Amino acid sequence: MKITDVRPWIVTGPPTEPGLPGHAGERLHYVFVQVDTDEGLTGWGEITTYPGLVANRAIAAMLREVRPVLIGHDPARIEAIWHKLFRLFTYMGTRGATTAMISGIDIALWDLRGQALGQPIYELLGGPLRETVPLYVHFAYSDTPEEMARHARGQVDLGARAIKTDPFLAAGRASGALDNTTYVGGGLDPATEQTGVEMIAAVREAVGPQVEILIDAHGLYNVPTAVRLANRLAPYNITWFEEPVPPESYHALRQAREQIPVPMCVGERLHTRFEFVPIFEGRLADFIMPDVTWTGGITELKKIANMAEAYYIPITPHDASGPINILAGAHVSLTVPNFYRLEARRVQFDFYNAFLDEPLVVHDGALHVPRRPGLGLSLNLDYLRAHEVKPG
Numbered sequence: 001m002k003i004t005d006v007r008p009w010i011v012t013g014p015p016t017e018p019g020l021p022g023h024a025g026e027r028l029h030y031v032f033v034q035v036d037t038d039e040g041l042t043g044w045g046e047i048t049t050y051p052g053l054v055a056n057r058a059i060a061a062m063l064r065e066v067r068p069v070l071i072g073h074d075p076a077r078i079e080a081i082w083h084k085l086f087r088l089f090t091y092m093g094t095r096g097a098t099t100a101m102i103s104g105i106d107i108a109l110w111d112l113r114g115q116a117l118g119q120p121i122y123e124l125l126g127g128p129l130r131e132t133v134p135l136y137v138h139f140a141y142s143d144t145p146e147e148m149a150r151h152a153r154g155q156v157d158l159g160a161r162a163i164k165t166d167p168f169l170a171a172g173r174a175s176g177a178l179d180n181t182t183y184v185g186g187g188l189d190p191a192t193e194q195t196g197v198e199m200i201a202a203v204r205e206a207v208g209p210q211v212e213i214l215i216d217a218h219g220l221y222n223v224p225t226a227v228r229l230a231n232r233l234a235p236y237n238i239t240w241f242e243e244p245v246p247p248e249s250y251h252a253l254r255q256a257r258e259q260i261p262v263p264m265c266v267g268e269r270l271h272t273r274f275e276f277v278p279i280f281e282g283r284l285a286d287f288i289m290p291d292v293t294w295t296g297g298i299t300e301l302k303k304i305a306n307m308a309e310a311y312y313i314p315i316t317p318h319d320a321s322g323p324i325n326i327l328a329g330a331h332v333s334l335t336v337p338n339f340y341r342l343e344a345r346r347v348q349f350d351f352y353n354a355f356l357d358e359p360l361v362v363h364d365g366a367l368h369v370p371r372r373p374g375l376g377l378s379l380n381l382d383y384l385r386a387h388e389v390k391p392g
């Protein structure tokens with residue numbers, strides 16, 4: 001079999017649920033990768049990255065440029081293609097945009113391999129260790145502790161057993177007093193901090209003691225602020241405090257780690273197994289959360305998970321995008337012993353199903369991975385054609 005074409009699709013998604021972080025009511029853009037072959041099989045991957053169209057158009061352009069490098073290759077040579085693309089960009093930088101681009105292609109190649117062999121991807125990765133993939137989900141951001149609690153309760157009533165939010169981002173947006181959506185100084189004003197703490201107190205009260213509450217700090221804080229915020233939320237039984245500081249400094253992460261009294265999770269902004277080595281060796285996290293569409297695809301997620309296993313650290317794949325991200329992460333999640341939960345936007349996959357030929361199935365807060373070959377689901381070409389965004 002030979003690769004005959006590689007094509008990026010930038011696609012406008014359905015309107016988001018009001019209150020989704022950062023883009024309430026907007027229509028987000030997604031990047032999918034179509035890899036065609038001379039035997040009529042098509043594999044699908046996803047990259048979808050941020051910020052919005054700027055990053056998605058940049059990554060789509062990169063895909064168009066590597067198309068000639070891939071045409072004519074045997075798509076079954078997944079490892080060889082991964083290394084060829086990775087080393088191709090040694091001088092431009094092998095992490096970040098490069099690994100995101102590789103991820104989209106790698107996932108499509110695994111989809112093709114599964115289809116060619118008539119097996120789901122998880123069977124090619126060693127077979128399943130569990131029947132379903134437990135999820136953790138977000139709930140809509142809102143302005144008050146009462147509304148936050150109501151939205152959290154809504155996801156629990158739909159079957160969620162673990163929920164995640166960023167109360168300080170919600171509180172900061174509500175007050176308008178502080179633009180704490182990007183890191184500059186890394187501080188937080190006292191009023192916003194207090195509202196954020198009250199939001200989590202209300203959420204814990206609403207969901208009861210059994211539901212796991214995860215806090216995402218989005219890498220927005222300096223060390224003393226992150227330490228203070230984590231300490232203030234600790235009384236509410238927090239499962240983890242995520243990305244306390246920006247990703248560039250392992251030293252700052254260590255300082256935070258030594259003073260934060262709850263478990264920590266990092267990794268959505270780390271790329272490849274190489275960037276996780278300091279996390280494992282430095283004991284800098286209790287959970288790691290590589291993103292299958294950014295860190296290097298199914299190939300890389302499996303390797304990172306195996307490395308983490310040797311340190312008894314659970315993986316919990318990150319998801320900030322769409323249906324292929326969820327499916328690719330789920331296939332790996334089925335096959336590794338050291339798995340916690342897979343991230344998803346909501347218990348119900350309305351955002352993703354618009355793109356798919358069949359809906360994703362979730363029961364009791366866990367995803368049922370399709371048993372068909374490859375990823376198990378295909379993208380709906382009619383939807384893609386109708387909502388494609390042309391290059392800028």
Ligand SMILES: [Mg+2]
Binds near residue numbers: 216242243
């Ligand atoms: Mg996060």
